[in-house]
Amino acid sequence: MGTLGFATNMAIGAKVGAPDRPVLSVSGDGGFLFASNELATAVQYGIATINVVFDDGAYGNTHLDQRARYGGRILGTELRNPDLVAYAASFGAVGVRVDTPDELAGAVRDLLTDPRPSVVVMAVPRLESAF
Numbered sequence: 105m106g107t108l109g110f111a112t113n114m115a116i117g118a119k120v121g122a123p124d125r126p127v128l129s130v131s132g133d134g135g136f137l138f139a140s141n142e143l144a145t146a147v148q149y150g151i152a153t154i155n156v157v158f159d160d161g162a163y164g165n166t167h168l169d170q171r172a173r174y175g176g177r178i179l180g181t182e183l184r185n186p187d188l189v190a191y192a193a194s195f196g197a198v199g200v201r202v203d204t205p206d207e208l209a210g211a212v213r214d215l216l217t218d219p220r221p222s223v224v225v226m227a228v229p230r231l232e233s234a235f
Contacts, residue, residue, distance in 0.1 A: 109138020115153040116146050126154070126216050133159040133185050136223075140188075143195040146221035154215050155223045156208070157188055160230050168231045192223035200224045 115129035136157045146153060160167075167181035192199030198220050202208045208226050215222045 108135045111135060112139045112142050112153075112155055115155065116142060116151050119151050119153050128154040128156060128212065130156045131158070132164050133157055133161065133188070134164070134183055136188070137183070137185070140191065143192060143197050143221055143223070147196040150219065151221060152219050153221050154212055155221070156212070157223060157225045158228045159185065159188065159225055160228050161185060162230060164231045188223060188225045192221075196220070198222035202226050 109131075111129035111131040115127050119125075119127040136155065143155075145151070161184075162182050167178065170176070170178050170181055189199035189201050198215065198218060200211045200215070200222065202211050202224060203226070208224065211224045215224070
């Protein structure tokens, strides 16, 4: 979990380093919230990144481990998130909620030409074990 929360910050840095290239980060809700306050920096300095957030209301991998390996004993992995679309807007960023992969693709396409930082939120079910 050493990279948890790194996507938003890295996207901002990548965009500063390559301002003419589109930059998109992908994270879960827990990881996004680690550094989501950096939206303030992105808005203040006009750093237009697209931040895709998959919202399952949990630290997904750790939550899955608890369910699978510890008899469903859950501790500290379920999240009570703010409305992430309104949260993005509160900084002056664009906030968009989508429900399907097609809507996600369309939102990303539309935001590629928007000069503002953005957050695209898609609710997803909790992870299931691949085993």
